[in-house]
Amino acid sequence: xxxSRIVSGACIGLKALRVEIEVxxxxxxxxxxxxxxLPDAAVREAKDRVLTALKNSGCxxxxxxxxxxxxxxxxxxxxxxxDLPIAMGLLANLGFIQKDILSNYLxxxxxxxxxDIRPVQGALAFAHLAKELKLKGIxxxxxxxxxxxxxxxxxxxxxxxxxxxxxxxxxxxxxxVAPSIPPAPLVDFSEIQGQLQAKRAMEIAAAGGHNxxxxxxxxxxxxxxxxxxxxxMPEMSYDEALEVTKIYSIxxxxxxxxxxxxxxxxxxxxxxxxxxxIGGGSTPRPxxxxxxxxxxxxxxELPEFSRTVLEALRQPLEDRTLTISRALASIKYPCSCLxxxxxxxxxxxxxxHPDKACKDTKLQIDRYQKKISGPLLDRIDLHVxxxxxxxxxxxxNTAQESSEAILSRVKAARERQKMRxxxxxxxxxxxELQKYAPTNGKLKPLIQQAMDGFHMSLRSIHRALKVAITIxxxxxxxxxxxxxxxxxxxxxxx
Numbered sequence: 001x002x003x004s005r006i007v008s009g010a011c012i013g014l015k016a017l018r019v020e021i022e023v024x025x026x027x028x029x030x031x032x033x034x035x036x037x038l039p040d041a042a043v044r045e046a047k048d049r050v051l052t053a054l055k056n057s058g059c060x061x062x063x064x065x066x067x068x069x070x071x072x073x074x075x076x077x078x079x080x081x082x083d084l085p086i087a088m089g090l091l092a093n094l095g096f097i098q099k100d101i102l103s104n105y106l107x108x109x110x111x112x113x114x115x116d117i118r119p120v121q122g123a124l125a126f127a128h129l130a131k132e133l134k135l136k137g138i139x140x141x142x143x144x145x146x147x148x149x150x151x152x153x154x155x156x157x158x159x160x161x162x163x164x165x166x167x168x169x170x171x172x173x174x175x176x177v178a179p180s181i182p183p184a185p186l187v188d189f190s191e192i193q194g195q196l197q198a199k200r201a202m203e204i205a206a207a208g209g210h211n212x213x214x215x216x217x218x219x220x221x222x223x224x225x226x227x228x229x230x231x232x233m234p235e236m237s238y239d240e241a242l243e244v245t246k247i248y249s250i251x252x253x254x255x256x257x258x259x260x261x262x263x264x265x266x267x268x269x270x271x272x273x274x275x276x277x278i279g280g281g282s283t284p285r286p287x288x289x290x291x292x293x294x295x296x297x298x299x300x301e302l303p304e305f306s307r308t309v310l311e312a313l314r315q316p317l318e319d320r321t322l323t324i325s326r327a328l329a330s331i332k333y334p335c336s337c338l339x340x341x342x343x344x345x346x347x348x349x350x351x352x353h354p355d356k357a358c359k360d361t362k363l364q365i366d367r368y369q370k371k372i373s374g375p376l377l378d379r380i381d382l383h384v385x386x387x388x389x390x391x392x393x394x395x396x397n398t399a400q401e402s403s404e405a406i407l408s409r410v411k412a413a414r415e416r417q418k419m420r421x422x423x424x425x426x427x428x429x430x431x432e433l434q435k436y437a438p439t440n441g442k443l444k445p446l447i448q449q450a451m452d453g454f455h456m457s458l459r460s461i462h463r464a465l466k467v468a469i470t471i472x473x474x475x476x477x478x479x480x481x482x483x484x485x486x487x488x489x490x491x492x493x494x
Contacts, residue, residue, distance in 0.1 A: 002024070002093040003022060003023070003024050003093075004022070004023045004089040004090075004092040004093050004099060004102055005020060005021070005022055005089075005102065005103070006020070006021040006085040006086075006088060006102045006107055007020060007021075007085075007103075007105070007106045007130075007133065007135065008082060008085045008106060008108055009081075009125075009126045009129050010075060010076075010077055011121070011122040011125055011250055012075075013284070013332060014125065014247060014333060016125040016126050016128065016129035017129070018129065018133060019071065019072075019075070019077065019082075020070075020071045021068060021069070021070055021071075021082065021085050021086060022068070022069040022071065022089075023066065023067075023086060023089030023090055023092075025064050025065065025066040025067075025094075026064075026065055027064065027065070028064070028065035030065065031061065031063055031065055032065050032066070033047040033050065033051055033064075033066040033067075033068065034047070034066070034067050035047060035070065036067070036068070036070070037068075037069050037070030037071060037072075037077060038073055038074065038075065038076050038077060039082075040076060040079075042078060042079050042080050043070070043077045043078065043079070043080075043082055045080075046080065046082055046083050046086060047068075049080070049083050049110075049111045049112075049113065050086050050111060052113045053111040053112065053113060053114065053115040053162055054090060054091075056113060056114050056115050057115035057162040057163055057166070058163070059090075059091065059094065059096065061090070061094075064090070066090060068089070079110075080110035080111075081110060081120040082108075083110050084107055084110070084111060084117055084139070084141075085107040085109075087162060087165075088101075088102060088107055088139075088165060091162070091165070091166060097165065097166065104136040104137070105130070105135060105136060105137050105138060105139045105155075105157065106126060106129060106130040106133065106135055106137075107138070107139045108126050108138070108140060108144075109140055109141050109144075109159075110141075111162070114161075115161045115162040117140075117141040117142075117159050117161055117162070117164075117165075118141055118143070119140070119141045120140075120141075120144065121249060121251070122246075122249055123138075123147045123148045123257075124147050124148065124150060124151065124242075124245055124246045125246055125249065125250060126138060126140075126148070127147075127148040127149075127150070127151040127156070128151055128246075131151055131154050135154070136154070136155055137154045138154060138157070139159065139165070140156065140158060141158065141159065142159065142160050143257070144158075144257070146257040147245075147254060147258075150242065150259055186227040186230060187224050187227040187228040187231070188228065188231060188402060188403045189202075189228050189231070189232065189400065189401060189402060189406055190399075190400040190401065190403070191224070191228075191400070192221055192225065192228060192400060193389060193400065195220075195221055195225065195386060197384065197385075198225055198384050198386045201382045201491055202225055202228070202232070203406050203409065203474065204467060204470050204471060204474065204491075205229065205338060205340075205381075205382055206229060206232045206338070206406075207409070207410045207413040207414060207425075207470050207473060207474055208381075208413070208417070208424055208425035208426050208466065208467065208470030208473070209336075209338055209427065210338070210381035210382055210425075210426050210463075210466070210470065211338065211340070211379060211380045211382070211426075212338075212339075212340050212341070212380065212381065212382040212384060213302070213340075213342075213343070213377070213382065213384065214226065214340070214341070214343075214384050214386050215342075215344075215345055215383070215385055216344070216345065216352075216385055216387060216388070217344065217345070217350050217351075217352065217353045217356070217388050218344060219388070220386045220387065220388050220389070221386060222386050223298075223300055223342060225386070226267075226296070226340045226342060229338070229340060230263050230295065230296055231403035231407070232403050232406045232407045233263055233295075233296075233338070233407075233410070234410065234411050235261065235263075236263060240294045241260055241261050242259065243293065243294065243334065244260045244263075244264060244293060244294050244295070245259050245260045247286055247291060247293055248291070250285075250286065251286045253291070263294060264292050264294065264296070264337075265295055265296045265298065266288045266289075266291050266292040266295070266296070266297050266298065267298040267300065270300070270301050270304035270305045272305070272309065273306075273309070274306070274308055274309050277289060277309050277312070277313075278309075278312050278313075278316075278322065278324070279322065279324055279333065280324070284324040284331050284333075289316055289322060289335045289337065290334070292335070292337035293333075293335055293336055293337055294336060294337070295337055296338050296339075296340055297337045297338070297339050297340070298340045298342070299339075299340070299341045299342070300341075300342045301342070301344070302341040302343040303343055303344075303368055303369070303371040303372060307371065307373075310371075310373070311376065313339070313376065314375055314376055314379060316335045317339055317379045318379060320334070320336040320427065321333065321334055321335060321336075322334075322335045336427075339380070341380065345365075345369075346360045346365045346368055346369075347360050347365070347368050348360050351365060352385070353388050354387075354390070355388070378460055378463075379459075379463075381426065381463045381464075381466065381467050381491070382467065383491055383492060409474055410474075412473075412474075412476070413470065413474045416473045416476075417470075417473060420436070425467075425469045425470045425473070426466055428466065433462055433466065436469065436480075437468065437469060437480055439461070439465075442482075443465075443480070443482065443485055446482055446485055446486070447461055447485075450464070450489055450492075454492070460492060463492075464485065464488045464489050464492055465485065465488070467491065468480060468487070468488040469484075471484040471487050471488060472484045
């Protein structure tokens with residue numbers, strides 16, 4: 001009997017957990033390979049892929065009986081990523097590979113029948129796990145090597161095939177991340193004519209990380225404003241970029257295996273399912289709100305989304321984390337995104353239009369607007385009416401401020417927040433808010449008037465105060481003044 005132990009992993013949410021693979025083999029007139037340890041169908045099928053790949057790589061396995069144990073046994077193992085570690089365990093038992101390789105490296109990879117090593121999802125998370133376990137490095141396919149090398153401090157051994165693993169190993173040097181170059185925005189603010197109030201609201205949203213709702217007739221530029229928002233958000237830090245890259249790696253959406261430096265902009269269609277927006281599956285996968293982490297989630301035609309889908313947004317928008325519970329696991333995903341929604345004021349879209357009459361009845365308008373619940377609207381800090389431009393505004397040859405100019409003010413405001421709280425104003429707690437903007441101070445009469453006159457909830461008042469602090473930061477004012485809160489209240493829903 002010969003026994004090998006190999007370190008591999010399993011992705012649960014955004015975190016990779018250690019999986020130890022024990023490969024026990026011996027000579028037998030009745031060859032077999034059996035896998036135990038709560039494998040799913042794809043893992044059970046590994047025995048056929050591994051045996052065929054070994055045979056086609058020149059290894060004699062005609063008299064080998066092998067038992068493979070995946071530990072811990074209570075953790076469900078999914079996917080084809082255990083093919084390579086199982087095969088390397090067998091190769092070590094047969095004397096083709098030194099066993100110190102198995103003890104010093106974390107191994108993941110799928111095998112083709114010809115012995116070629118294919119990439120797997122989540123290589124970045126597995127590289128992080130190798131570093132946490134203080135291993136020397138990770139062995140992956142060549143296609144995964146660039147992604148794995150984003151984690152500093154570990155060695156990446158890239159192999160194209162089992163023959164590579166047997167006769168040679170290619171060391172991949174750690175790649176130096178290029179200096180962050182701000183990408184060109186989807187839409188530049190200089191391309192948007194007029195809409196000064198809406199542009200001001202977008203600047204406030206970017207500066208403080210506030211959620212925003214754009215309402216107005218069709219064709220007024222709501223979608224353009226949303227797409228331009230990414231261009232006035234500060235570039236991500238290295239840690240933020242690494243976290244976003246890990247999400248896309250696990251979701252299988254990492255196109256070129258390089259660090260994502262551009263803030264995500266996700267805009268799902270209104271037919272998106274609950275699982276598509278929130279995440280789902282027996283082992284939950286990231287949905288659109290998670291894929292928008294550190295970026296923008298834009299829902300156009302908000303009332304057209306399913307009521308169930310919209311109500312599911314309430315908790316993650318509040319907590320900036322998403323917990324999905326299933327029978328097998330409870331997984332927590334980060335979802336700290338800037339939520340942008342756009343909607344028409346009525347089914348035909350022309351309520352409030354200066355030139356076109358609305359054809360809907362009051363009942364139709366009320367029914368349409370009530371598709372968005374009060375609690376969800378309460379979690380949106382800025383409510384903006386995007387007006388239809390008049391002909392003279394469209395034809396005016398007035399220079400529009402660029403995204404670059406707005407971005408400079410947003411960066412300065414973010415720096416003030418970082419020095420004060422270490423996070424954006426939208427993320428501060430009620431306790432921190434009370435310390436910096438006490439409701440019983442000089443702003444008390446204005447707050448009482450807002451609560452009594454406009455029937456605003458305590459949550460709405462807190463959100464208005466956070467917006468007011470952002471306005472103060474943009475103005476570089478040393479104190480929070482009434483004018484800041486008045487502007488913040490002007491963006492609240494009546």
